[in-house]
Amino acid sequence: MKTYEKSAGFFPVFERKSGPAKDATHYCPGCGHGNVHKMIAEALNDLGLIDRSVFVSPVGCSVFGYYYFNCGNFQAAHGRAPAVATAVKRTNPQAIVISYQGDGDLAAIGTAETIHTANRGENICVFFVNNAIYGMTGGQMAPTTMIGQRSTTTPHGRIEALHGNPIRMAEMLATLPAPTYIERVAIGDSKHIMKARKAIRKALTIQAEGRGYSFVEIVSACPTGWKMDPVHSRDWLIEEMLKVFPLGVFKDESENRDENSWLRRCDAYDPAKVDEYLDRLKSTLGDAAPVALTNDLHCKFAGFGGQGILTLGLLLSQIGMRAGQHVSWFPAYGPEMRGGTANCSVNVCGGRIGTPLVDTPNLLVVMNQPSLDAFADQVIDGGTIIIDSTIVEGRLDSTRLRQVLIPATAIADEVGTAKVANVVVLGALVAATDCFPREFCEDTLRAAIKKRSLVDMNIDAFGRGYEFVKNAR
Amino acid sequence: MAEKTALDVPFMEVNSELCKGCQLCLAACPKSVIAISEKLNSSSYHPAFYTGAECTGCGLCFYACPEPGAIRVYKP
Structure with a gap:
């Protein structure tokens, strides 16, 4: 027997909302954040990690993560989630720390924090929701916006000569020696979604076993920002976004890392020593x-x-x-x-x-x-x-x-x-x-x-x- | 052999108040057993509903749905 239902990794009631649907998220219909939230909450609960987890919310639509996840929560300044997550992890090595970020937050405003946290191989999970746009502020061009893609700040489409090319964060970070596991997945069709679910569970397991830094990029839809209906937005994601952001594992050192690989780094930051x-x-x-x-x-x-x-x-x-x-x-x-x-x-x-x-x-x-x-x-x-x-x-x-x-x-x-x-x-x-x-x-x-x-x-x-x-x- | 009870049959159900009518569950359902209501819920969305038969309990609609509490799937 199996029941698929709201995970105990979520709060029973979401206090954020007023109005009739008090238990609903604040996300737009068809938003990919909800899918990713569900997979993270489910994994934390299934793996028995929820009680020692700390979720670091970014700035962006997912800023209200702390209304949803039934665990420790922080809300970081724009782009700084991995820095906050680093501090949480180093001061609480037993905590399972999640830095949850969008593309504007992770790839533009917090590029420095993103790269250096990966480069230090902090034993945290970064879940990167890439929808190729600044969703919360109304659909401006993000670093991940694709060539030709229209946004409020590129009304005629992104032009390489003017705006540069979209940044592929997973590929970039995979060039660094320290990260343990880097994969790009998508919230497209059911197959994609089940793969994403697996990647999220793998990343959390790696952290729980002290095997180091994981980065899961999740290509996701923003129907409102893209001005599409939810079903069409998922089709467009599969047809257009996956050309620019190919799915796959870009780095997997999980078999070669053990608990000590991270603990050796952690030793230098023993709070007792401070x-x-x-x-x-x-x-x-x-x-x-x-x-x-x-x-x-x-x-x-x-x-x-x-x-x-x-x-x-x-x-x-x-x-x-x-x-x-x-x-x-x-x-x-x-x-x-x-x-x-x-x-x-x-x-x-x-x-x-x-x-x-x-x-x-x-x-x-x-x-x-x-x-x-x-x-x-x-x-x-x-x-x-x-x-x-x-x-x-x-x-x-x-x-x-x-x-x-x-x-x-x-x-x-x-x-x-x-x-x-x-x-x-x-x-x-x-x-x-x-x-x-x-x-x-x-x-x-x-x-x-x-x-x-x-x-x-x-x-x-x-x-x-x-x-x-x-x-x- | 004992008679089939309700607990032997897989089903999905939609919390019509939490559903935002995005229809991603309809697109994900391999059996096409989910439909959209003509009625509006209190948040002014047309919610999805189970048409009542042939659900296999595969759970794909649950993972396709972005809303944590909107869909529940039971598989014996």
Whole structure:
């Protein structure tokens, strides 16, 4: 006895839809996506994989995959599904991860992700639904649109000289050494469909057995975009599309790959090893009991490239980290190593940090004039601006901000090198905010500065900056 | 020999509310035992229906149908 019916791989009810047919998909009549969805859901359920599967939906008509598949779901930015799938797989090696994409998503917007994910041989399945058009947005030309094929952006048909040739992704990816299995199938007649079903099951089995990357291209119909009725669209697919996109297996290394072929790659990305590395990073700063933070700091540090602006941000972050606080450091700089402008955002907070960006700082450090001009207005009322008065001639006439002037570069020259001006500023910052005790900061600096010969000079610079501000009060 | 019961006979059935009337099941059916209703469903489609005899339970209409819940096929 056998019953063909809606697979348990689908949710019983599709919450997406309003209206009478609540359990129907949002797809147009005759759309190939529904067929592919059915085969994937059936395979995941039959192979016993559904409970550990993660379906990554793309942008395109199949963006709502997460309303249908009764498993873990992600919805990726346009074209980035294989990158998201890579992350899911590497952080959850036991998960069965599916990157489901259309031709606009996979072959145009996400070409880079597509190729590099295949090239790394990630142990995932990519199901590529190729209907030769941008379906969701109304039928524009896609990379897979065929020569002569009309679309809204090629109303007289695609022309090779103007638009290039359709891209054959399966053939292209088959030239790479890493992929395990690459096949092109079609949702044409029943024979094609049953072959497609087999290919999908094979790809999922390969992943479940840890044998590596599979890519199944599924040539599919878009009756609405093609302006045809569903039955005619399947005929047209068989007659026209299969000439340009021939069916077949382009690569099959599944017999030559075992579980270890992928695990060897996966080992390098063991999450435990990443944690271990981060712990090691922490421990190089020396163990310390948590130190209370007086006020959350949301800082912007800005100046010329080469002044040590980014390092200043890192040092404060390390002090906060060693104190057991939440920290973030986010740099922004131009291509110049020196002479350009650089800034970084630093958060040091008692609680979790939502975003590493600091758009409205409560503390601004400026080490050149353009930075003062650019960022002073962003500081919140009652905030503090620390200005390297050796370099910055401008002063604020604002009373809404606290202004701390310190000739950091001149002090650094006295210490021995202008390079430690950033550490002079750090001393001034700690003195001006009383964020952490002086000794605690100095201990952290001793651990954080890698070159032992430079430790004393930096401690000196820090102390002078600190004293300058304390004495000026 | 026992009399044939309903469970000994293969059949297909269409959930007429979920059917979008694309007719791909008609094209896929080797026995041509599926037809299109003259009535409209609540979503304004003419749904497919089983004409009532000679279904072999092959399941091809099920895989031809893009809609997960629209067709059910029973094969003894």
